[in-house]
Amino acid sequence: MNPRIEVVAMDALMLRLFDRIEEDNLPWLLAARQRIVEAFGAALLDLVPSYTTLMLHYDVTRLDLAEARRRLAAALDGLRVPEDDGGARHTLPVWYDPRVGPELTRLAERGGLEPADVIRLHSERDYRVFALGFAPGFAFMGLVDPRLAAPRLDTPRQRVAAGSVGIAERQTAAYPLVSPGGWNLIGRTPARLFDRQRDGYSLLRPGDRVRFEAIDHATFLRLGGDDTPLAPTGRAAA
Amino acid sequence: MSGLVVERATPLCQLQDAGRFGVRHLGVTQGGALDWVAMGWANWLLGNPLGAPVVEVALGGLRLVCQRDACLALAGADLQARLDDQPLAPWRHFAVRRGQVLDFIGPRLGARTYLAAPGGFLAPAVLGSCATVVREGLGGLAGGGRPLQAGDTLDWRGAAPVAREMPAALRPDLAAPARLDLVVGAQIGGFDSRSLFDAFNADWTLDTRGDRMGVRLQGPVLDYRGEGLVSEGIPPGAVQVPPDGQPFVLLNDRQTIGGYPRLGALTLLAQARLAQCVPGERLRLRARDADSAQREHRRYLERWRQV
Incomplete structure (x- = not known):
């Protein structure tokens, strides 16, 4: 780790901790984040x-650039990773099915697998939340088994249903809200990923650990899932 | 009894305030008035907190019917506002009587104007702010991200405002060509020298493609030859350069993380000025260091204390 501090705006600094995306980055990013929150108040x-960085947006009426740099450097001094980095654990139920996961079959074919193998490989490991972005509560997680890795769709869908679970390269995510999207969809979760009425708003947070659990159609419906099918290509609108 | 009834609106007529903070790590954007300077003055004219909820009107198309006598304030673009048949100039407060109609016809100078009411318009705070973000379904009158629409009723917090006059010399000059200060970013070395020369010496034209997430600048193609970026937090006012070489300025409703190289980021005052540019308008970028931009910013805020 070779921390660098960059000025990225008159009121923002970028702390660049790593050059590449690695799962091992997370504990360091979380530890640095905690220190910075305390140092800046x-x-x-x-x-x-994000994957390799922390961006600090600070109040220039309270701190000037020199003071912001000083506090950031002090916050990083002697940074250590705690034994337990504090990420919460979640199990997200998923109904894996071509009706709500139109790319399930294609991903299987791509990897020389059966759809059941895709489901098993996707749900048998813990993922970590690298970052949230794109939309409120949208968590970028990884890394998926290399046999499941696939590029984004050439033409993004104009409308992806809320709860849709997808794969892009070696990352996986679930769409919290209806939105456009280009990820390969393999199923749908009934979990409410973002709720502005809930304490904390987003179910998932950076550093959390997530495991997906395959459920059947009846369980999906019982948990409040919406099984309205999706169009198989990106061109059809809702 | 309500204060104003919306008779006609466009999707660009929205309740806004200073924006939403402390939730960007959850993927929630900043939002808030694009021209924070004009919002500040609109509120200042009535003695409100500078970031109190206002109505942001972009390009016109809003008609309001007053339900009771009141004192309101307007600051920002000249959108040919009228109170019944009387023209209403921005940068001042004005009295309205029950039954009068307040109309915003269309832009004469600038793009966005801000209507303030005593104590600020009433709207629920969602994640700490009433800023309307349509894409995220957050903020606005009912909290779900909907812009104003016909039939909505607006009310406000206070009763008798402390109406103040703004010295004419302090009005931002929206007729002057836009010169936007930009704090250069760390990827600046990845652009070739010709592109860097062009960035700060060419005329840029504001593209028609634009919204509250960002606006595109048309002009010379900027060539980035540096390394690709891992997605990272996007600073306020960031000027991104996607592979087509046409810079894209990210505004308040920008996505929270992204991976395009950046020329840098506009200063807060430059972001406010850009918010008043209309599609087709020409503008220039000017390199600025962060320290002097911060000092200028603090000096600007002093005006609101001293006037």
Whole structure:
């Protein structure tokens, strides 16, 4: 790790901790985040973690650039990773089915697998949440088994149903809200991923550990899932 | 009894405030008034907190019917506002009487104007702010991200405002050509020298493709030859350069993370000025260091304390 501090705006600094995406980055990013929150207090407007970086948006009426740099350097001094980095554990139930996961069959064919293998490989490991972005509560997770890795769709769908579970390259995610999207969809979760009425709003947070659990259609419906099918190609609108 | 009834609106007529903070790690964007300077003055004219909820009107198309006598304020673009048959100039407060109609016809100078009411318009705080973000379904009158529409009723917090006059010399000059200060970013070395020269010496034209997430600048193609980026947090006012070489300025409703190289980021004052540019308008970018931009920003905020 070779931390670098960059000025990215008159009111923002980028802390660059790593050059490449690795699962091992996360504990360091989380530890740094904690220290920065404490060091900046109310002067921190926002702190945006991503795969290799933390972006600090600070209040220039409270801190000037030199003071912001000083606090950031001090926060990183002697940074250590705790034994337990504190990420919560979640199990997300998923109904894996071509009716709601139109790319399930294609991903199987691509990897020389049966659809049942895709389901098994996707649900048999823990994923970590690298970052949230794209939409409220949209968690980028990884890494999926290399046999499941697939590029995004050439033509993104104009409408992806809420709860849709997808794969893009070696990452997986679930869409919290109806939105456009280009990920390969393999199933749907009935879990409410983002709820502005709920304490904490987003079910998943950076650093959390997530495992998917295959459920059948009846269980999906009982848990409140919406089984309205999706169009198989990206061109059809809702 | 309500204060104003919306008789006609467009999707660009929205309740806004200073924006939503402390939730960007959850993928929730900042939102808030695009021209924070004009919002600040609109509120200042009535003695409100500077970030109190206002109505942001972009390009016109809003008609409101007053339900009771009140004092309101307007700041920002000249959208040919009228109170019944009387023209209403921005940068001042004005009295309305029950039954009068407030109309915003269309842009004469600038793009966005801000209507303030005593104490600020009433709207539920969602994740700490009433800022309308349609894409995320957050903010606005009912909290679900809907812009204003016909039939909505607006009300406000306070009763008798502390109406103040704004010295004419302090009005932002929206007729002057836009010169936007930009704090250069760390990827600046990845652009070839010709592109860097062009970035700060060419005329840029504001594209018609644009919304509250961002606006595109048309002009010379900027050539980025540096390494690809892993997605990272996007700073306010970021000027991204996608592979087509046409810069894209990210505004308040931008996505929270992204991976395009950046020329840098506009200063807060430049972001406010850009919010008043209309499609087709020409503008220039000017390199600026973060320290002097911060000092200028603090000096600007002093005006609201001293006037």
